[in-house]
Amino acid sequence: MRRGVPWETLAPWLVTIGLFVGWEGACRLFAIPSYVLPPPSLVFSEMWVFREALWKNSLVTLWTTVAGFALAVGFGLVLGIAIGWSRTIYAGLYPVMVGFNAVPKVAVVPILVLWFGIGEIPAILTAFLISFFPIVVNVATGLATLEPELEDVLRALGAKKLDIMLKVGIPRSLPYFFGALKVAITLAFVGSVVSETVAANAGVGHLLLSAQANFEVPLVFGGLVALAVLGIGMYAIFAVLERRMAGWAFRSGMNA
Amino acid sequence: MAFVRLEKTALSYPTRDGEVAALEDADLAVQAGEFTAVVGPSGCGKSTLMRLVTGLRPPTRGHVFVDGREVAGPLKFVGMAFQNATLLPWRTVTQNLLLPLEIVEPHRSKLRREKKAYIEKTEHLLETVGLAGFGAKYPWELSGGMQQRVSLCRALIHEPKLLMLDEPFAALDAFTREELWCVLRDLWEEQRFTVILVTHDLREAVFLADTIHVMSARPGRFLHRHTIDLPRPRDLEICYAPAFVDVVHQLRHQVAGVRR
Ligand SMILES: Nc1ncnc2c1ncn2[C@@H]1O[C@H](COP(=O)(O)OP(=O)(O)O)[C@@H](O)[C@H]1O
Ligand SMILES: [Mg+2]
Numbered sequence: 001m002r003r004g005v006p007w008e009t010l011a012p013w014l015v016t017i018g019l020f021v022g023w024e025g026a027c028r029l030f031a032i033p034s035y036v037l038p039p040p041s042l043v044f045s046e047m048w049v050f051r052e053a054l055w056k057n058s059l060v061t062l063w064t065t066v067a068g069f070a071l072a073v074g075f076g077l078v079l080g081i082a083i084g085w086s087r088t089i090y091a092g093l094y095p096v097m098v099g100f101n102a103v104p105k106v107a108v109v110p111i112l113v114l115w116f117g118i119g120e121i122p123a124i125l126t127a128f129l130i131s132f133f134p135i136v137v138n139v140a141t142g143l144a145t146l147e148p149e150l151e152d153v154l155r156a157l158g159a160k161k162l163d164i165m166l167k168v169g170i171p172r173s174l175p176y177f178f179g180a181l182k183v184a185i186t187l188a189f190v191g192s193v194v195s196e197t198v199a200a201n202a203g204v205g206h207l208l209l210s211a212q213a214n215f216e217v218p219l220v221f222g223g224l225v226a227l228a229v230l231g232i233g234m235y236a237i238f239a240v241l242e243r244r245m246a247g248w249a250f251r252s253g254m255n256a
Numbered sequence: 257m258a259f260v261r262l263e264k265t266a267l268s269y270p271t272r273d274g275e276v277a278a279l280e281d282a283d284l285a286v287q288a289g290e291f292t293a294v295v296g297p298s299g300c301g302k303s304t305l306m307r308l309v310t311g312l313r314p315p316t317r318g319h320v321f322v323d324g325r326e327v328a329g330p331l332k333f334v335g336m337a338f339q340n341a342t343l344l345p346w347r348t349v350t351q352n353l354l355l356p357l358e359i360v361e362p363h364r365s366k367l368r369r370e371k372k373a374y375i376e377k378t379e380h381l382l383e384t385v386g387l388a389g390f391g392a393k394y395p396w397e398l399s400g401g402m403q404q405r406v407s408l409c410r411a412l413i414h415e416p417k418l419l420m421l422d423e424p425f426a427a428l429d430a431f432t433r434e435e436l437w438c439v440l441r442d443l444w445e446e447q448r449f450t451v452i453l454v455t456h457d458l459r460e461a462v463f464l465a466d467t468i469h470v471m472s473a474r475p476g477r478f479l480h481r482h483t484i485d486l487p488r489p490r491d492l493e494i495c496y497a498p499a500f501v502d503v504v505h506q507l508r509h510q511v512a513g514v515r516r
Contacts, residue, residue, distance in 0.1 A: 150342040153411075156310040156420070157359045158332025167358065171346050252345035252396035 038218040043225060046218035053207060058226050060203040061192055064120050065234070068127025069188040073181070075128070076135025080177075083136065084143025084169065085161070097136065105130045106194050113199040123195040123203060130191035131184040138180035142173020175249035178242035185234045193227060204230075257324060258285035259450050260309055260418070265318035266475075267304055278304040280475035282318070286452060286467075288417075291444055293453045293461035295507065296471030297515045302454040304476070306422050309452065310334045322418065333360060335411030335419045335449075339426045341403035343395035349406050350391035353378040353413050360414045381409045384446070385439050401432035405439060412443060421453045425460065434492055437463055445489055458507045462500055463490060470510045480510050 020040045026032070027039035034042055047054060083090045105126055112122035146169060154164050196205025204223050211219040243250065262284040268275040278301040286292045294302055307313040308320050311327040320327040335356070343352045357363040357374055367374060375391075382388055385405040395403055404424060411419055421440075425433045437460060444451060444464075455461050461468050462484055470480040484503060486494055494500050 147340070147342050149338040149340060152307070152310070152312055153336045153338070153342060154355075154359065155312055155330045156334040156336050157356050157414070158330065158361075159359045163359055167355065168344065171344070174346075246346075248346040248394065248396075252394070 035215065035217045038221055042218045043221045046216075047222040047225065050219055050222065054204075054222060054226050057202055057204045057207040057223075058230060060120070061123075061189075061196065061205065061227075062230060064123040064192040064196070064203060065127050065185070065189045065230075067120075068124040068129075068192060069131055069185055071124070071128040072132035072135055072184055072188060076132040076180075076184070077139060077177070079132075080136040080139025080173075081143065081165075081170075083140040084173070085165065090140070090144070097133065101133045105191055106198070109195050109198045112195070118199045118201060120200070120202075122199055123192040123205075126195035127188035127191035131188035134180045134183045134187065135177070138176040139173050142176035143169045146172065175242070175246035178238065178246050182235060182238040182242060185238050186231060189227075189231050189234065258321075259288035259290070259323060260284070260286040260452065261319075261321040262305075262308070263319045263321070265308060265315045265320055267301075267308055267313060268316050277475035279308070279315075280477055282477055284469065284478050286450060288450055289448045291451045291453070291464055291466045293455060293465035293468045294471060295455060295458060295461050295468060295511060296476060297473050297511060298456065300471045300474050300514075301476030302471065303422055306336070306420050306452070306454060309418075310336065310420060331418075333414070333416050333418070335414070335416035337404075337407045337411040337419075337421050337424045339423045341395070341400075341407035343403060343406055343410070345395055347394075348391065349382070349387070349393050349395065349398070350375060350378050352395065352406060353381065353391075353410050356410060356414045363414055378409070378413060381413060382406075384443060385409055399432075401428055401436060404428060404432075404436060408436075408440065408443065412447070412449070415447065415449075417449055419449050419451045421451065421455075423455055424453075425457070426455070433457075433460070438492065440464060441490065458504050458511070459495055459500075461507070462486075462503050463492075463495060468503075468507065470507065470514065472514050479514065482507070 023037075024039045024041060027034075027037060032039075038046070079093070083093055108129060109122055109126055112125050116122055116125070143165070146164075150168060151164060154168065159167075192203065193205040196203035197209050198205075200206045204227055208220055208223040211217075211223060262282050265279060265282045265284075266277065267279045268277045282301075282305070284305075294305060296302055304313075308315055309322065309327070311320070311322075311330045314328070322331060343349075344355065347355070354367070354374060357367050363374070379388070379391060382390060385408060387402060387405055387409075390398070390402070390406075395406065398406065404427075408424070411421075425436050428436065441464060453461070453464060465484055468482040468484060469478045470482075471477065472479050482503060486497070486499060
């Protein structure tokens with residue numbers, strides 16, 4: 001076997017670096033004014049200047065995202081198990097949930113502000129609302145797609161519904177659950193930032209908006225970079241968790 | 257008194273286009289310790305029979321008796337195996353074999369205390385089916401034939417009095433299938449549980465069973481009954497004996513007749 005450059009491992013880094021280099025090059029080559037598209041060098045130096053504000057606001061966004069996400073996990077698990085448990089509950093709740101999910105969550109933010117005022121609570125609730133749906137659907141799917149034959153095997157041994165859920169249903173839906181967490185954390189992030197740009201006095205979304213109002217374009221981009229870093233970080237944590245907790249699904253070829 | 261008895265049993269499934277009669281006026285008697293095979297055309301109600309006998313579905317009419325009592329609700333001791341091994345991919349082979357013991361009494365309450373003895377039991381059973389030392393493997397690391405062996409072990413680990421097999425070898429290649437016939441034969445010779453084996457492989461039925469029932473097309477009834485008195489223990493060579501071939505031939509005719 002030939003052992004050359006490990007291109008596959010290097011590829012994501014090369015692409016990322018290439019992206020920034022291309023961006024920098026384009027800005028210089030076409031002499032794009034920095035109030036339209038600032039070059040990354042300027043964005044990063046601006047980020048350094050405003051590091052304190054960025055850090056503080058990132059923490060706020062992180063907190064609202066994680067809080068909303070945690071609510072979504074708790075609520076989504078309970079609802080997902082309920083839906084996967086009983087066909088009647090499924091029939092009753094599913095259409096309502098689909099309708100609910102179809103409403104763009106940005107449209108809900110004004111109502112949340114009306115109820116809870118400007119601040120963290122609307123951000124947390126938006127993050128929650130936007131991210132709980134995939135968790136519910138995935139957990140319910142994992143439970144509902146149990147092979148009928150396996151269920152027969154267990155019931156002929158005298159297994160109760162609870163036995164079947166605990167021994168088969170829930171472990172089986174774990175890969176679906178962790179797969180959903182990955183998606184949900186990213187969505188929660190979108191939710192909290194959207195809410196912050198509409199109605200907040202802290203958070204990266206708020207920072208973006210005030211920077212834009214002050215025409216601090218490089219800082220707007222700095223905020224975006226901060227968001228990207230936060231998003232990637234959270235996604236990565238849950239991707240690793242997924243592999244850890246439900247690695248058998250990858251190895252056995254079960255598609256989550 | 258028969259261990260399993262069906263009396264004028266009927267079962268219809270409600271569907272969108274009305275009732276589908278899967279089984280009609282079915283009469284069947286299986287003695288304790290008997291190896292019974294049920295053959296019949298596809299869709300004639302063989303799997304339905306499995307659900308009736310195990311109490312997973314109540315009959316629409318008629319009666320089902322097992323072990324002297326009328327079946328009302330799922331029985332709590334039956335070992336079952338299907339065409340798919342349906343092993344749990346997140347459990348090792350040993351853990352898969354412990355699953356029935358986590359459910360069936362009295363093992364359920366004793367399992368934690370006597371874990372070691374039970375694990376030894378799984379090891380012994382694995383050895384019997386030729387899988388000694390495979391306990392720590394995961395199901396997806398095994399071939400289809402090996403998975404089916406584990407599935408058989410799972411059906412037998414709690415030493416059930418009744419084993420229900422629904423086309424357990426249908427998905428295997430011919431050589432593996434014959435190997436598994438022998439595995440099942442040996443398990444049965446050793447433990448002498450009552451077996452109802454559903455199959456569409458006539459040679460499989462004749463090789464393994466004491467009694468073969470031929471079912472009619474849907475709605476299923478039991479039309480013919482054959483007693484196979486080939487000497488036991490049977491060897492694969494017997495498949496070429498004239499007596500064996502005769503019975504297979506006869507069965508073939510009957511099943512073909514039923515299909516028309
Ligand atoms: N759950 C069900 N709902 C409706 N019809 C069913 C159901 N299960 C089986 N049937 C019908 O009952 C008949 C017998 O089915 P089955 O017992 O599975 O046959 P076999 O196992 O002999 O192929 C078939 O025609 C099938 O379509
Ligand atoms: Mg069938």
